[in-house]
Amino acid sequence: MVDRRAEGDLLERKIDVCFGHVDVDGDGFFDEADVLAMAARIIAHQHIPIDSEPAVGLFKSYQEFMHNILQHLDFDGDGRVSPEEWRKGIIGVFGDQPEQFDVLFRPLAEAIWRVCDRDGDGTVNAEEFLCFQKAMGSSPENRQLAFEKLDVNGDGSLSVDEILSAYREYYTSRDPQARGNWLYGDVWDTAVPGAAAKAGL
Numbered sequence: 001m002v003d004r005r006a007e008g009d010l011l012e013r014k015i016d017v018c019f020g021h022v023d024v025d026g027d028g029f030f031d032e033a034d035v036l037a038m039a040a041r042i043i044a045h046q047h048i049p050i051d052s053e054p055a056v057g058l059f060k061s062y063q064e065f066m067h068n069i070l071q072h073l074d075f076d077g078d079g080r081v082s083p084e085e086w087r088k089g090i091i092g093v094f095g096d097q098p099e100q101f102d103v104l105f106r107p108l109a110e111a112i113w114r115v116c117d118r119d120g121d122g123t124v125n126a127e128e129f130l131c132f133q134k135a136m137g138s139s140p141e142n143r144q145l146a147f148e149k150l151d152v153n154g155d156g157s158l159s160v161d162e163i164l165s166a167y168r169e170y171y172t173s174r175d176p177q178a179r180g181n182w183l184y185g186d187v188w189d190t191a192v193p194g195a196a197a198k199a200g201l
């Protein structure tokens with residue numbers, strides 16, 4: 001059996017898996033409707049009021065994120081991101097300009113974890129983390145696995161900084177040992193969305 005982990009396409013795989021999370025309505029494209037649905041889902045799963053400050057901040061961050069993503073990744077200018085644009089764009093943008101990761105993803109990741117860290121102590125416990133993963137559509141096995149792998153010292157909580165560094169590794173690292181590879185569980189055990197599969201990704 002071929003060990004796909006050794007084939008060197010780990011980064012591409014992570015990005016394809018992530019497309020399945022961001023295309024919330026499953027229509028094969030990532031666009032404004034998906035980010036609004038994703039923000040609403042994260043807020044609902046954390047059981048916080050939709051008009052609370054962190055919730056409002058999350059909607060705002062997702063909209064800014066979409067604006068920036070379209071600027072960098074919408075190569076054909078149709079106002080939405082296809083799986084091919086997503087893969088080409090993320091690898092191209094971060095490969096050439098790694099500092100763009102902080103510009104594109106960090107403000108959104110911070111807003112997400114402000115919502116998830118409900119008591120604001122700078123750490124996220126297992127329950128809060130699993131609620132986030134549920135909102136992202138991860139399988140129950142992958143939710144649990146992600147938490148175990150990221151919680152290196154096993155104390156049952158993750159600092160927000162640890163999660164942000166996991167994000168960076170997830171989107172930019174080709175290192176098979178990078179801890180952030182586990183952000184959404186086992187990427188080799190996660191189905192790649194239909195549109196990405198059809199596009200031969």
Ligand SMILES: [Ca+2]
Nearest residue numbers: 023025027029
């Ligand atoms: Ca969509």
Ligand SMILES: [Ca+2]
Nearest residue numbers: 074078080081
């Ligand atoms: Ca496009």
Ligand SMILES: [Ca+2]
Nearest residue numbers: 117119121123
């Ligand atoms: Ca907390």
